[in-house]
Amino acid sequence: MEAPPVTVMPVTGGTINMMEYLLQGSVLDQALESLLHRLRGLCDNMEPETFTDHELVYLLKGQQGNPFILRARRSLSHPTSPWHLRYLGQPEVGDKSRHALVRNCVDVAASHSLPEFLNEMGFRMDHEFVANGHIFRKGAMKIVVSKLSRILVPGNTENTERLSLSYLVELSLLAPAGQDTVSEDMRSFAEQLKPLVHLEKIDPSKQRH
Numbered sequence: 001m002e003a004p005p006v007t008v009m010p011v012t013g014g015t016i017n018m019m020e021y022l023l024q025g026s027v028l029d030q031a032l033e034s035l036l037h038r039l040r041g042l043c044d045n046m047e048p049e050t051f052t053d054h055e056l057v058y059l060l061k062g063q064q065g066n067p068f069i070l071r072a073r074r075s076l077s078h079p080t081s082p083w084h085l086r087y088l089g090q091p092e093v094g095d096k097s098r099h100a101l102v103r104n105c106v107d108v109a110a111s112h113s114l115p116e117f118l119n120e121m122g123f124r125m126d127h128e129f130v131a132n133g134h135i136f137r138k139g140a141m142k143i144v145v146s147k148l149s150r151i152l153v154p155g156n157t158e159n160t161e162r163l164s165l166s167y168l169v170e171l172s173l174l175a176p177a178g179q180d181t182v183s184e185d186m187r188s189f190a191e192q193l194k195p196l197v198h199l200e201k202i203d204p205s206k207q208r209h
Helices: 029-042 114-120 182-191
Strands: 018-028 049-060 068-075 083-088 101-110 124-138 141-151 160-162 166-176
Touching: 018 029, 018 182, 029 124, 029 141, 029 166, 068 114, 114 124, 124 166, 141 182, 166 182
Parallel strands: none
Antiparallel strands: 018 101, 018 166, 049 068, 049 124, 068 083, 083 101, 124 141, 141 160, 141 166
């Protein structure tokens, strides 16, 4: 079973503080095949894994401050696979010389009753979308090229509308806290994808699906 895109392997035991290192960019639809061709030549898997996932973003508003956000994702390609529940921390300010965005990341498998559980816990579903595309791997790095679509009728993943005329490209890597040297490897790989796509350190708090 393939884990959902742009997620990480489940953290077991809860004792390891795992960090996600992330670079993002986009490529126009007409340049997609050129990018996939380049990735086939650079990555470990010449033929990428494909996916179609449904993601729901839940908020829990507290007395003050920013709401607590959890992401629930399921595979539409493999309906019997477990759901994934993901928490992404705030991007670390830290060292300005880091080549990638760094944030705490916890990803665990969950049962199909996950949405009901989150509702009972007081979370409110803020928005949902469908993502489909390709996953490449290079060592510990994962490269996801995906098309995002908004869901026009809540809960109906058959009724969607593409958000843009481009594909989201994400280069990510999961490592224990303090392994900042991995961002240099990511930067080197990203350089090989230019000028097809420019992967950058983008603050996700300024993005909304």
